Amino acid sequence: MARFCITGSAGFIGSSLARYLVSQGHEVIGIDNLITGRLENLQDVRDEMEFHCLDVRDRDSVTPLLKGVDVVFHEAALPSVPKSILDPVASHGANIEGTFALLLAARDAGVRRVVYAASSSAYGESPSLPKHEEMPTSPISPYAVQKLAGEHYMQSFARVYGMETVSLRYFNVFGPYQAADSPYSGVLAKFITGMLAQTAPTIYGDGSQSRDFTYIDNVIAANMLAASAAANSVSGKVYNVACGQRYSLLETCNLLMPITGYQCQPIFAAARNGDIQHSMADISKARRDLGYEPSVSFEEGLRKTVAWYSQNDGAANRPAVSIAI
Known part of the structure; x- marks a missing residue:
């Protein structure tokens, strides 16, 4: 049994991860400021996990919660292209400042690995299909820029601080x-x-x-593979998660x-x-390194x-x- 933390745990993907982890007997800590998340999403596992209504930017409160945590799944975000265009300041704060603060808290708490919810929007409007991880990124919206910046922070913390990080570029999860x-x-x-x-x-x-379009069960499977893969194979890397x-x-x-x-x-x-x-994603890298296969x-x-x-x-x-x- 491992100890996991999920940021954005009351959201769509975060709550789905929580339900899966609880079903497997793991210890789960959930963090969510409930701006977009809903406690109702956790109603069937609320009594079997530890939940904290916090913003991930509150490092003084978050860092102690991460003590003894093996893996953090960082799902917290304001995940909307249109909203980031209408209100880029709020989006920037949640998606860039929130990710940076979470990484600092994880580093200070001695967390082994952070698995980051990145976005396929980083590829932008390039006509080349399928999208593969080695191609140039060309984000259009503030949201896409912010999620790509989070990837760079993950890679930086892996290289500078020795923290294990894995970024998963989600493609249209439903x-x-x-x-x-x-x-x-x-x-x-x-x-x-x-x-x-x-x-x-x-x-x-x-x-x-x-x-x-990528069904949620495939995304949960990819996260679990990213959490358990050998560090020398995956740390600091980016992977497409799609079909x-x-x-x-x-x-x-x-x-x-x-x-x-x-x-x-x-x-x-x-x-x-x-x-x-x-x-459309090329998922050959995730197949090779993670053993990922959409089921x-x-x-x-x-x-x-x-x-x-x-x-x-x-x-x-x-x-x-x-x-x-």
């Missing part, structure tokens, strides 16, 4: 517990809950834009129609500033997610936990 009631919510959460309510989904742009396939938003709508029972056409709106057109396909993930929202009618209307697309 699944249960992702809220859909905010303009910053994940596109699939909004599509699915809208279709189940027989409301036309809104596509920003012409619908040809494509994404490498290695892409689907356009129109294709996605067509796949969801028979699953949700919705048959009408989507609504089209103007493309959003800062969004990229196409994204849940896109279509299976859609079915699982639709089933969860169908059984949790109120989930889409709770305060949002957003994730950039």
Whole structure:
């Protein structure tokens, strides 16, 4: 049994990690300031973990909590491209200052490894597909810049302080517990809950834009592999976490129609500033170094997610936990 800390533990990905770790009998410490996270996401494991309502920038409070922790999963962020454009100051504070403060606290507490939630948005609008970790980065939005800066801090702390760090570039994560009631919510959460309510989904742009949608179970598996891999193989490195396939938003709508029972056409709106057109990952590096293999396909993930929202009618209307697309 190991001792883990999850920042952003009341969010979509953080709470999913917490549920998995608790199910495996590990000790779990959760940290979340509840600005975007919801305690309801942890209701089934709240009594089996230690939770602290804190901002990761509060080093004096966070550092003592990390004493004796083996691995920190750093999921805390304001994860939204549009929000970072509208309010770059708040986004900068959470995503850059928060990551820096967390690394200092982990260093001072003697944490062995930090696994960082990086973002595929770091690649920017490069036309080259699939995206691989050795290609130049070209972030567009403040959010993308901030998440890339976090990667550089991870690499710096690995080289300068000898801390083990691994950065995982998530590609469009979706699944249960992702809220859909905010303009910053994940596109699939909004599509699915809208279709189940027989409301036309809104596509920003012409619908040809494509994404490498990645079901949450694949992301949890990648985090666990990153936490346990040999340090000399992975420390200071960056890995794509995805399925290695892409689907356009129109294709996605067509796949969801028979699953949700919705048959009408989507609504089209103007493309959003800062969004990229196409994204697809090369996951060969994660396969080689981590032993990562996505176990849940896109279509299976859609079915699982639709089933969860169908059984949790109120989930889409709770305060949002957003994730950039």
